[in-house]
Amino acid sequence: MTTEEQLAVPLLEAQDLAVKYPNGELALHDMTFSIDAPSFTAIIGPNGSGKSTLIKTILGLMKPVHGFVRVLGHDSVKDSKTIQRLIRYVPQRDHIELTVPMRVKDIVLMGRLMKKPPPRFVSGKDREVGKSALKRVDMIDLWDRPFPELSGGQRQRVLVARALAGEGQILVLDEPLAGTDAESQKMIVEALGEYQRDFDVSIIMVTHDLNPIHVFVKHVLLLRNTLVGIGTPCDVMDPELIKRVYGPAAEVVEYAGHRYCITPDSGVDRHD
Ligand SMILES: Nc1ncnc2c1ncn2[C@@H]1O[C@H](COP(=O)(O)OP(=O)(O)OP(=O)(O)O)[C@@H](O)[C@H]1O
Ligand SMILES: [Mg+2]
Numbered sequence: 001m002t003t004e005e006q007l008a009v010p011l012l013e014a015q016d017l018a019v020k021y022p023n024g025e026l027a028l029h030d031m032t033f034s035i036d037a038p039s040f041t042a043i044i045g046p047n048g049s050g051k052s053t054l055i056k057t058i059l060g061l062m063k064p065v066h067g068f069v070r071v072l073g074h075d076s077v078k079d080s081k082t083i084q085r086l087i088r089y090v091p092q093r094d095h096i097e098l099t100v101p102m103r104v105k106d107i108v109l110m111g112r113l114m115k116k117p118p119p120r121f122v123s124g125k126d127r128e129v130g131k132s133a134l135k136r137v138d139m140i141d142l143w144d145r146p147f148p149e150l151s152g153g154q155r156q157r158v159l160v161a162r163a164l165a166g167e168g169q170i171l172v173l174d175e176p177l178a179g180t181d182a183e184s185q186k187m188i189v190e191a192l193g194e195y196q197r198d199f200d201v202s203i204i205m206v207t208h209d210l211n212p213i214h215v216f217v218k219h220v221l222l223l224r225n226t227l228v229g230i231g232t233p234c235d236v237m238d239p240e241l242i243k244r245v246y247g248p249a250a251e252v253v254e255y256a257g258h259r260y261c262i263t264p265d266s267g268v269d270r271h272d
Helices: 003-008 051-058 080-086 104-113 124-136 152-165 182-199 239-246
Strands: 012-020 026-035 040-044 066-071 087-090 170-174 202-206 219-223 227-231 251-255 258-262
Touching (some): 104 124, 170 182
Antiparallel strands (some): 219 227, 251 258
8 A cells, every 4th residue: 555545544434334232232323434534533422322332343342233344444343453453442441450559650551561562571662651641641740659549530641641652543532531520631631632733643532521622623423323423523513413412401502613512411511
């Protein structure tokens, strides 16, 4: 493939994609879309709308029952090993064993070591990259702290730093803002946006609330077990579309040239 052909390959390309769980639950159906690379893509939609299922399918952890999804031209089933090398993944709930006395530095350095062939040794460069990733999320002072002692929001920031320290053209994060306060959200979002700008990687992020990230996001996929909307944050923040997905209580408001969505479960009206 020439460099030009590589540039023309979409980040994500799905056709007639349908995904079913073994219990017969059809989590996704009739999904056809294409997103150009590089991109900062947000996947939004209410609980149970298939966001995590789409991520697991992209990673090759679930197989479509119909259609396909390709990641930079690689088929999610046939080329899952290649895709897993390209992607750094932060799952929705990361089961890090909290009884093991891992320190923050061990967690972040895992991001460097995971994709190295054995024997895996930490180099000076690994340490340097790990520290710079922790600086991006303002956690460098906690380098030596035991990970289980951190608050939920601090842990989330460290897990994002672990992904930033890793290698691979695509970062996939499933709700990295969940359970974090406004300051942590801002830190994580800015770190991801700046990182994407500096390194020209692509970011695919599942989020419950588009509002904190809309300035960085280029493409949005709006799901309700199928693709209900695709476009820029402003395209998707269409009042009719939003009400169709989140119900009649959802509102879109315009402020300073941006459209914000207010749903019963979004951060905007959480304190009303
Ligand atoms: N392991 C599973 N077995 C059976 N059904 C599942 C499983 N995981 C998810 N589902 C079903 O698939 C659908 C989509 O779930 P998914 O986890 O992808 O939603 P989501 O958009 O990520 O939701 P949330 O916002 O709550 O994380 C739901 O109806 C859910 O009940
Ligand atoms: Mg989910």
